[in-house]
Amino acid sequence: xxxxxxxxxxxxxxxxxxxxxxxxxxxxxxxxxxxxxxxxxxxxxxxxxxxxxxxxxxxxxxxxxxxxxxxxxxxxxxxxxxxxxxxxxxxxxxxxxxxxxxxxxxxxxxxxxxxxxxxxxxxxxxxxxxxxxxxxxxxxxxxxxxxxxxxxxxxxxxxxxxxxxxxxxxxxxxxxxxxxxxxxxxxxxxxxxxxxxxxxxxxxxxxxxxxxxxxxxxxxxxxxxxxxxxxxxxxxxxxxxxxxxxxxxxxxxxxxxxxxxxxxxxxxxxxxxxxxxxxxxxxxxxxxxxxxxxxxxxxxxxxxxxxxxxxxxxxxxxxxxxxxxxxxxxxxxxxxxxxxxxxxxxxxxxxxxxxxxxxxxxxxxxxxxxxxxxxxxxxxxxxxxxxxxxxxxxxxxxxxxxxxxxxxxxxxxxxxxxxxxxxxxxxxxxxxxxxxxxxxxxxxxxxxxxxxxxxxxxxxxxxxxxxxxxxxxxxxxxxxxxxxxxxxxxxxxxxxxxxxxxxxxxxxxxxxxxxxxxxxxxxxxxxxxxxxxxxxx
Amino acid sequence: xxxxxxxxxxxxxxxxxxxxxxxxxxxxxxxxxxxxxxxxxxxxxxxxxxxxxxxxxxxxxxxxxxxxxxxxxxxxxxxxxxxxxxxxxxxxxxxxxxxxxxxxxxxxxxxxxxxxxxxxxxxxxxxxxxxxxxxxxxxxxxxxxxxxxxxxxxxxxxxxxxxxxxxxxxxxxxxxxxxxxxxxxxxxxxxxxxxxxxxxxxxxxxxxxxxxxxxxxxxxxxxxxxxxxxxxxxxxxxxxxxxxxxxxxxxxxxxxxxxxxxxxxxxx
Numbered sequence: 001x002x003x004x005x006x007x008x009x010x011x012x013x014x015x016x017x018x019x020x021x022x023x024x025x026x027x028x029x030x031x032x033x034x035x036x037x038x039x040x041x042x043x044x045x046x047x048x049x050x051x052x053x054x055x056x057x058x059x060x061x062x063x064x065x066x067x068x069x070x071x072x073x074x075x076x077x078x079x080x081x082x083x084x085x086x087x088x089x090x091x092x093x094x095x096x097x098x099x100x101x102x103x104x105x106x107x108x109x110x111x112x113x114x115x116x117x118x119x120x121x122x123x124x125x126x127x128x129x130x131x132x133x134x135x136x137x138x139x140x141x142x143x144x145x146x147x148x149x150x151x152x153x154x155x156x157x158x159x160x161x162x163x164x165x166x167x168x169x170x171x172x173x174x175x176x177x178x179x180x181x182x183x184x185x186x187x188x189x190x191x192x193x194x195x196x197x198x199x200x201x202x203x204x205x206x207x208x209x210x211x212x213x214x215x216x217x218x219x220x221x222x223x224x225x226x227x228x229x230x231x232x233x234x235x236x237x238x239x240x241x242x243x244x245x246x247x248x249x250x251x252x253x254x255x256x257x258x259x260x261x262x263x264x265x266x267x268x269x270x271x272x273x274x275x276x277x278x279x280x281x282x283x284x285x286x287x288x289x290x291x292x293x294x295x296x297x298x299x300x301x302x303x304x305x306x307x308x309x310x311x312x313x314x315x316x317x318x319x320x321x322x323x324x325x326x327x328x329x330x331x332x333x334x335x336x337x338x339x340x341x342x343x344x345x346x347x348x349x350x351x352x353x354x355x356x357x358x359x360x361x362x363x364x365x366x367x368x369x370x371x372x373x374x375x376x377x378x379x380x381x382x383x384x385x386x387x388x389x390x391x392x393x394x395x396x397x398x399x400x401x402x403x404x405x406x407x408x409x410x411x412x413x414x415x416x417x418x419x420x421x422x423x424x425x426x427x428x429x430x431x432x433x434x435x436x437x438x439x440x441x442x443x444x445x446x447x448x449x450x451x452x453x454x455x456x457x458x459x460x461x462x463x464x465x466x467x468x469x470x471x472x473x474x475x476x477x478x479x480x481x482x483x484x485x486x487x488x489x490x491x492x493x494x495x496x497x498x499x500x501x502x503x504x505x506x507x508x509x510x511x512x513x514x515x516x517x518x519x520x521x522x523x524x525x526x527x528x529x530x531x532x533x534x535x536x537x
Numbered sequence: 538x539x540x541x542x543x544x545x546x547x548x549x550x551x552x553x554x555x556x557x558x559x560x561x562x563x564x565x566x567x568x569x570x571x572x573x574x575x576x577x578x579x580x581x582x583x584x585x586x587x588x589x590x591x592x593x594x595x596x597x598x599x600x601x602x603x604x605x606x607x608x609x610x611x612x613x614x615x616x617x618x619x620x621x622x623x624x625x626x627x628x629x630x631x632x633x634x635x636x637x638x639x640x641x642x643x644x645x646x647x648x649x650x651x652x653x654x655x656x657x658x659x660x661x662x663x664x665x666x667x668x669x670x671x672x673x674x675x676x677x678x679x680x681x682x683x684x685x686x687x688x689x690x691x692x693x694x695x696x697x698x699x700x701x702x703x704x705x706x707x708x709x710x711x712x713x714x715x716x717x718x719x720x721x722x723x724x725x726x727x728x729x730x731x732x733x734x735x736x737x738x739x740x741x742x743x744x745x746x747x748x749x750x751x752x753x754x755x756x757x758x759x760x761x762x763x764x765x766x767x768x769x770x771x772x773x774x775x776x777x778x779x780x781x782x783x784x785x786x787x788x789x790x791x792x793x794x795x796x797x798x799x800x801x802x803x804x805x
Contacts, residue, residue, distance in 0.1 A: 421648060421651075423606065428637065428638070428664075429638035430664055434664055
């Protein structure tokens with residue numbers, strides 16, 4: 001045996017071509033390639049996962065603040081003197097709410113400040129109040145505590161998104177005010193405040209004068225039941241410090257506050273680089289500490305239509321628009337697509353004409369979606385004169401776009417049904433149509449449904465074709481039917497992303513989250529249907 | 538029976554079974570390629586006719602001509618004449634659905650529908666409207682399963698999926714499905730090639746029993762099987778019918794050298 005092998009190896013080969021050194025090296029090389037591939041694959045998956053997590057966490061963290069909205073509870077006077085029950089439509093409800101707010105801050109007297117104060121509550125307050133009174137006339141006749149949504153900037157501030165506000169720190173020296181309101185002087189027991197102001201961006205002047213401009217952090221001294229904003233500081237006699245300040249909330253008295261009785265509140269973000277003034281911050285903080293501000297689930301966002309005011313803007317109109325559009329798309333694309341697929345796959349003769357049709361259907365799937373929008377504009381709107389911005393037209397355009405996807409998916413799943421099933425049915429005398437509808441189609445259905453749902457999900461996320469047919473319009477009302485003007489979720493996201501107001505940033509992310517949720521639900525349905533109806537043969 | 542059928546019955550003598558199906562100069566082209574060359578072959582009533590020959594010799598092609606299953610292949614073109622009880626099955630007046638109800642087929646790979654055992658058998662009678670009531674349909678299903686020798690094994694699970702049965706049971710289910718529509722002829726295309734010897738033996742027994750009521754044409758690669766179950770054997774080679782005759786004679790004293798060589802295992 002050994003002789004035989006070694007005689008074979010006499011031509012220069014060792015014992016066996018599968019066990020010699022070169023073979024071992026080749027084998028090692030093969031395993032190395034495999035290992036490389038495995039690691040590369042795992043790396044690609046990990047990278048993709050990382051990006052997905054990054055994307056989702058960004059959107060989710062951005063979106064979370066939009067899920068809640070702050071409400072300010074005000075005692076609103078709805079007595080007959082203010083609201084005539086017989087003429088509910090003629091009442092200026094906004095004015096009533098604003099009066100209630102003004103009454104809460106009697107010190108605010110200047111026109112400018114009063115306007116600023118009014119801006120704390122949403123401009124939609126009057127509308128909410130009127131609706132609620134119409135729904136519950138029992139509110140009339142007296143003063144009721146009514147929660148109104150706060151304005152978008154106030155809301156953002158309360159959510160901590162506009163300015164960094166430090167907690168109140170006790171001042172370890174005495175503070176003596178010169179007056180209780182207006183521009184006043186404050187005398188501090190020691191000069192610690194000077195060093196603090198320097199560290200907070202105060203501008204150094206002559207004789208140790210420190211000026212706190214709007215480019216520096218705001219220093220607020222809270223004592224004697226009021227708040228004073230410091231504007232300038234300088235060293236006083238015998239180690240004290242003197243400050244000039246503006247009273248934002250009137251002090252109770254000019255009595256000196258003992259050490260530890262006054263508090264310093266620092267707003268790190270300089271007033272110039274935030275969209276909310278010190279005054280507003282102080283008012284809001286006062287309201288908050290009085291328990292008048294409450295964070296609630298943002299039902300406005302989920303259940304109302306679009307608005308130019310961030311705190312009043314909701315996605316419901318877009319959700320309903322998307323839903324109506326999808327119904328039209330499904331109702332058109334599914335039956336036509338599946339019928340076309342069945343005809344082409346099972347009945348059509350295989351000739352030049354059907355080949356051309358097939359190639360063109362495949363090409364149609366690759367046509368940029370905006371072209372379908374142009375087609376919709378030219379044919380449905382201009383030629384047939386259908387309504388602009390309507391879900392029915394949007395649905396038709398998206399149906400055109402989805403058709404090739406459904407046809408291709410349906411044909412693939414029809415083709416995947418084994419020929420043995422067809423032969424079995426034909427062999428016992430089933431007609432062509434019976435074979436297709438009793439046996440082939442049921443088996444292809446999971447694949448067809450999966451393809452359809454994925455096509456629909458694709459259509460749901462489509463913006464471009466709908467821009468062409470006017471679904472990008474600013475539509476406040478929630479669409480009530482297929483011909484009402486409507487917009488859809490992706491277009492709504494597109495529009496919000498374009499608005500400059502900071503409040504829309506969170507809304508945009510939240511709307512993206514809702515769209516993603518829709519897509520996840522649709523894909524989950526696709527998976528469930530496939531699992532459920534998948535049959536083995 | 539048609540005139541031609543009567544004539545054939547008379548001419549073939551009193552004892553010989555009458556001719557059920559007759560192929561005359563049957564040729565098949567798949568596109569440019571010719572698969573069958575002028576085959577003349579008779580299928581006799583209540584007999585098992587075995588078609589043997591090496592792979593690609595055209596025996597399955599001929600079988601599929603008998604119930605026009607070749608119609609489903611776009612490029613297939615059949616010429617010549619095939620008659621069933623004297624009627625040309627390729628006559629445009631003949632309805633292919635009716636033909637396939639009369640000439641049933643069992644395939645190489647068991648192919649039950651992915652439905653219940655009951656539904657598998659009941660499907661044929663239902664589409665052909667053979668049962669007027671549920672109880673009548675139940676009766677057809679039961680008798681078909683009994684004839685196929687499967688009833689005792691599945692009577693307690695008629696509503697379970699037909700695809701859950703073993704390979705041999707599946708093939709017998711397919712046979713039950715074929716006989717449920719009461720065909721006159723049953724075509725079997727290598728019905729045992731996917732089965733183990735025990736299941737094969739059961740199906741062969743079944744074929745022998747079915748011969749009493751049906752005319753059977755079977756394609757097989759197994760010489761032993763052809764010898765065991767058939768009364769007549771036809772040997773195909775390269776698209777030509779080499780020889781046809783009584784099975785006993787074919788296996789003991791064939792006229793053609795190629796048949797001799799094939800049967801004894803010298804080629805194929």
